[in-house]
Amino acid sequence: xAWNPVRGINxxxxxxxTTRVQRLPGPVAIRRQRIYILPTRQGVVxxxxxxxxxxxxxxxxxxxxxxxxxxxxxxxxxxxxxTHGNLVNLRISARGSxxxxxxxxxxxxxxxxxxxxxxxxxxxxxxxQGEWSDHxxxxxxxxxxxxxxxxxxxxxxRIPAPRFAVSTRFPLGLFYAWTWLELDQSGIxxxxxxxxxxxxxxxxxxxxxxxxxxxxxxxxxxxRDYHRGDALSAIHWxxxxxxxxxxxxxxxxxxxxxxxxxxxRLTAPDPxxxxxxxxRWVLDATERGLxxxxxLPDQRVPAGSGPDHCARCLTALALFQSxxxxxx
Amino acid sequence: xxxxxxxxxxxxxxLLAVLAVVILPHVRNLPIWIPAFALAMMLWRLGVARxxxxxxxxxxxxxxxxxxxxxxxxxxxxxxxxxxxxxxxVLMVALKLTETRSLRDYTVLTFLGxxxxxxxxxxxxxxxxxxxxxxxxxxxxxxxxxINHPDGGLPPRTSLRxxxxxxxxxxxxxxxxxxxxxxxPGPLWGLPADSGxxxxxxxxxxxxxxxxxxxxxxxxxxxxxxxxxxIPPRPDRYWRGPVxxxxxxxxxxxxxxxxxxxxxxxxxxxxxxxxxxxxxAHRHHWLLALDVPMSLPADARLTSSRQLISRxxxxxxxxxxxxxxxxxxxxxxxxxxxxxxxxSLPGTGNPRTRALAxxxxxxGLDDAELVNRALRMFREQPFVYTMQPPALGENSxxxxxxxxxxxxxxxxxxxxxxxxxxxxxPARIVTGYQGGEMSANDQYMIVRQSDAHAWTEVWLPGQGWxxxxxxxxxxxxxxxxxxxAALPEGEPVPFLARGTASLLSVLRLQWDAINxxxxxxxxxxxxxxxxxxxSRIGLPDWRSMILALTGLVSLLLTALGxxxxxxxxxxxxxxxxxxxxxxATRRLQRLGIGPAPAEGPxxxxxxxxxxxxxxAPAVDALVQAYVATRYAGRAELTRLQAAERALxxxxx
Numbered sequence: 011x012a013w014n015p016v017r018g019i020n021x022x023x024x025x026x027x028t029t030r031v032q033r034l035p036g037p038v039a040i041r042r043q044r045i046y047i048l049p050t051r052q053g054v055v056x057x058x059x060x061x062x063x064x065x066x067x068x069x070x071x072x073x074x075x076x077x078x079x080x081x082x083x084x085x086x087x088x089x090x091x092x093t094h095g096n097l098v099n100l101r102i103s104a105r106g107s108x109x110x111x112x113x114x115x116x117x118x119x120x121x122x123x124x125x126x127x128x129x130x131x132x133x134x135x136x137x138x139q140g141e142w143s144d145h146x147x148x149x150x151x152x153x154x155x156x157x158x159x160x161x162x163x164x165x166x167x168r169i170p171a172p173r174f175a176v177s178t179r180f181p182l183g184l185f186y187a188w189t190w191l192e193l194d195q196s197g198i199x200x201x202x203x204x205x206x207x208x209x210x211x212x213x214x215x216x217x218x219x220x221x222x223x224x225x226x227x228x229x230x231x232x233x234r235d236y237h238r239g240d241a242l243s244a245i246h247w248x249x250x251x252x253x254x255x256x257x258x259x260x261x262x263x264x265x266x267x268x269x270x271x272x273x274x275r276l277t278a279p280d281p282x283x284x285x286x287x288x289x290r291w292v293l294d295a296t297e298r299g300l301x302x303x304x305x306l307p308d309q310r311v312p313a314g315s316g317p318d319h320c321a322r323c324l325t326a327l328a329l330f331q332s333x334x335x336x337x338x
Numbered sequence: 339x340x341x342x343x344x345x346x347x348x349x350x351x352x353l354l355a356v357l358a359v360v361i362l363p364h365v366r367n368l369p370i371w372i373p374a375f376a377l378a379m380m381l382w383r384l385g386v387a388r389x390x391x392x393x394x395x396x397x398x399x400x401x402x403x404x405x406x407x408x409x410x411x412x413x414x415x416x417x418x419x420x421x422x423x424x425x426x427x428v429l430m431v432a433l434k435l436t437e438t439r440s441l442r443d444y445t446v447l448t449f450l451g452x453x454x455x456x457x458x459x460x461x462x463x464x465x466x467x468x469x470x471x472x473x474x475x476x477x478x479x480x481x482x483x484x485i486n487h488p489d490g491g492l493p494p495r496t497s498l499r500x501x502x503x504x505x506x507x508x509x510x511x512x513x514x515x516x517x518x519x520x521x522x523p524g525p526l527w528g529l530p531a532d533s534g535x536x537x538x539x540x541x542x543x544x545x546x547x548x549x550x551x552x553x554x555x556x557x558x559x560x561x562x563x564x565x566x567x568x569i570p571p572r573p574d575r576y577w578r579g580p581v582x583x584x585x586x587x588x589x590x591x592x593x594x595x596x597x598x599x600x601x602x603x604x605x606x607x608x609x610x611x612x613x614x615x616x617x618x619a620h621r622h623h624w625l626l627a628l629d630v631p632m633s634l635p636a637d638a639r640l641t642s643s644r645q646l647i648s649r650x651x652x653x654x655x656x657x658x659x660x661x662x663x664x665x666x667x668x669x670x671x672x673x674x675x676x677x678x679x680x681x682s683l684p685g686t687g688n689p690r691t692r693a694l695a696x697x698x699x700x701x702g703l704d705d706a707e708l709v710n711r712a713l714r715m716f717r718e719q720p721f722v723y724t725m726q727p728p729a730l731g732e733n734s735x736x737x738x739x740x741x742x743x744x745x746x747x748x749x750x751x752x753x754x755x756x757x758x759x760x761x762x763x764p765a766r767i768v769t770g771y772q773g774g775e776m777s778a779n780d781q782y783m784i785v786r787q788s789d790a791h792a793w794t795e796v797w798l799p800g801q802g803w804x805x806x807x808x809x810x811x812x813x814x815x816x817x818x819x820x821x822x823a824a825l826p827e828g829e830p831v832p833f834l835a836r837g838t839a840s841l842l843s844v845l846r847l848q849w850d851a852i853n854x855x856x857x858x859x860x861x862x863x864x865x866x867x868x869x870x871x872x873s874r875i876g877l878p879d880w881r882s883m884i885l886a887l888t889g890l891v892s893l894l895l896t897a898l899g900x901x902x903x904x905x906x907x908x909x910x911x912x913x914x915x916x917x918x919x920x921x922a923t924r925r926l927q928r929l930g931i932g933p934a935p936a937e938g939p940x941x942x943x944x945x946x947x948x949x950x951x952x953x954a955p956a957v958d959a960l961v962q963a964y965v966a967t968r969y970a971g972r973a974e975l976t977r978l979q980a981a982e983r984a985l986x987x988x989x990x
Contacts, residue, residue: 080516
């Protein structure tokens with residue numbers, strides 16, 4: 011590729027800008043020293059047109075032509091300041107994100123707060139700095155408006171919120187102003203669920219064990235404390251009435267539903283593949299209303315059921331042996 | 339780079355309406371089919387948006403474009419020039435409408451709108467046009483704001499206000515640029531033939547009977563003059579224009595090629611006058627000056643006939659400063675060649691005139707006596723000064739002098755000059771203007787086309803060229819008072835030449851005074867005026883000019899930036915209850931019993947009860963209401979307001 015001086019300069023500027031961006035927990039106020047501004051393509055066309063009008067006015071010695079030319083020149087300069095002022099003092103804060111599965115797009119919610127009495131129009135957020143942003147919002151005076159930041163999550167793990175641009179080209183589209191921000195937040199991408207679904211009977215299946223294989227009978231096996239998610243019919247009302255504490259009857263049969271998902275018992279050589287398989291089974295188990303526990307080499311998630319438990323297990327899978335590597 | 343967001347459907351009718359406003363005045367300048375075509379395309383585009391009509395295909399568009407181009411070529415015979423140029427621009431806008439989809443198209447159309455606005459000023463630069471410029475500037479800017487708000491979420495009032503604000507803030511910059519931006523003398527490239535105002539009436543380089551009387555029907559301003567110290571008396575207001583030497587029996591023409599190197603010499607130049615002339619465009623080279631010009635404006639020269647000639651034709655209004663001598667002796671010696679030309683007559687024709695001249699000569703009159711003899715003839719014989727002279731035939735001078743005896747200045751000047759030449763006195767015709775009227779505010783003099791005049795100069799030994807105005811002999815009022823007074827009752831005279839001070843004419847003179855200021859300070863503001871204005875305020879050269887320009891512009895922009903920063907600062911949430919409380923306690927402070935800095939409202943109320951029982955009920959009510967707002971919120975605000983109003987203004 012031919013040597014392109016503009017590209018080199020751009021890279022230099024890029025590096026300089028990057029070193030100026032600090033990772034902050036937010037809310038971050040946009041300071042005027044950190045706002046960059048350039049003419050847009052339309053702005054360049056506008057400039058060329060104004061110059062053409064200047065030449066025409068000179069040629070015809072046309073005073074009103076000069077007046078129009080100078081009005082447009084003034085308009086351009088004034089617009090530059092307004093575009094810049096449209097960003098000043100906005101406060102940006104992180105509002106978290108909803109975990110996704112690897113391969114999907116993670117959306118960080120970013121809130122823009124306008125503390126001034128002047129409404130700000132068409133404030134965009136995007137990963138790249140460009141004349142147009144992915145998302146834009148109007149932020150009325152004193153208001154808080156949430157907007158999104160879409161980040162692709164190709165792999166499982168903790169996804170740190172990237173550096174992003176807050177930009178605007180309001181009011182005339184002749185200039186676009188932007189600033190770089192990096193909010194100290196991260197999202198989570200679960201392993202992509204893959205592989206066979208959770209078998210109906212787990213006899214001899216690799217990785218997923220029925221606890222019943224260990225206990226072996228259907229008889230009443232005692233009581234235990236009530237956990238959220240236990241069926242009402244399982245409550246041992248007599249004992250509960252006597253002791254005042256909620257307890258449930260435990261049958262060996264009831265334990266048939268409690269399964270253990272073992273990372274080590276899976277045969278797939280690739281750990282990622284195993285994690286994907288486990289993610290699949292966690293989802294299946296949640297769907298079937300089973301109770302399960304998850305055993306990873308360095309961690310054990312005790313038995314439980316329901317969506318919260320599912321999220322806990324998926325997070326454990328997502329961060330397995332990667333949290334230290336990815337999270338900074 | 340991300341995709342451009344779509345433009346709101348609501349922006350389209352706004353853009354179309356504004357473009358229609360911008361195009362509208364071209365109805366006066368362009369053939370009506372062009373604005374009509376633009377309107378049709380606008381309606382079509384609106385139909386596409388509203389009714390789901392189809393956009394024209396590429397082929398139709400190309401066909402329409404070719405057709406429009408050909409039509410312009412057919413109507414104007416050229417695509418070069420200001421009228422065809424404006425026509426093409428309007429058609430371009432109309433055609434661009436058919437392919438308006440993305441934000442870029444909308445932006446281009448708005449920019450074209452700005453450009454179109456500029457074309458109006460090629461046709462009209464009167465005062466109302468600055469209003470039109472500002473209104474359209476605001477409208478176009480508002481449209482630009484509107485289309486830059488994706489989905490058109492802005493109410494029209496907001497975009498109009500934003501557009502107005504931007505234009506208002508750009509105005510001071512415009513003024514600074516206008517005054518300080520270095521002007522260079524145009525044109526930069528060739529001007530199309532039709533530049534300048536469209537129909538020009540004025541003097542021409544040829545004078546045949548009837549030319550000037552036709553001109554006298556026009557109220558149009560020829561030029562305006564601002565005198566530096568004193569104003570010349572009416573009989574001295576002879577504005578020298580083209581000097582005509584050659585007579586073909588009917589018409590006079592310059593003929594004698596003026597010598598470039600040698601201007602006519604002037605001796606005994608006295609009573610010098612200095613003044614500025616704002617000359618309307620007339621597309622000829624000559625400049626007008628009081629008889630006789632002594633100094634040269636830039637870019638001009640003097641001919642041997644002492645006529646001011648501009649290097650370039652006066653295509654737009656031009657301002658120049660010149661000095662004239664009212665008493666002078668022009669060319670005390672006359673070269674042989676000049677004398678021969680100043681005596682030449684066609685070989686035949688006008689025999690009775692020649693015979694009369696010969697008779698006078700034979701009477702033994704000298705040159706000066708001959709002049710007086712001829713003037714006495716005009717005065718004593720029944721000559722009539724009229725703008726409706728009968729048509730003259732082959733021997734025009736004979737017919738005029740001996741039978742019709744009715745004529746306008748060109749008849750008298752021509753007949754007199756022929757008579758003099760026939761008698762052997764060198765003579766020539768000078769055309770120009772005679773007179774001029776002071777403006778309403780006495781600031782300057784207006785000279786109109788109706789002041790156009792022709793007179794003669796005869797060369798007398800020892801005295802040089804002497805101005806002789808034979809018209810003055812017939813109608814002295816023409817020179818002393820003006821055209822309106824000189825003409826017989828019942829002749830059509832241009833309105834303003836009548837000199838009657840009706841309310842309407844006073845108003846017109848006032849308007850002309852404003853217009854003159856406009857012309858002088860705004861329209862004629864070119865390199866010359868800029869230099870004189872700026873050196874008067876202490877900016878003598880380009881360097882200081884550019885320094886002042888950048889300094890002022892930076893200053894204004896800094897002020898704007900600071901204002902915007904101040905606008906963007908965090909505003910403390912307004913607490914209306916607190917505001918009222920602060921106002922009320924300030925008033926109580928003035929009454930002599932305000933709360934102490936560390937005193938809570940209830941403690942304060944207790945203290946008032948003890949120290950100022952007269953105020954206690956009012957203060958109690960106030961404190962209770964204020965405390966209530968602190969807990970019950972805004973619902974108690976009206977009670978607090980009432981309590982504030984109930985506070986006494988002064989203590990008993």
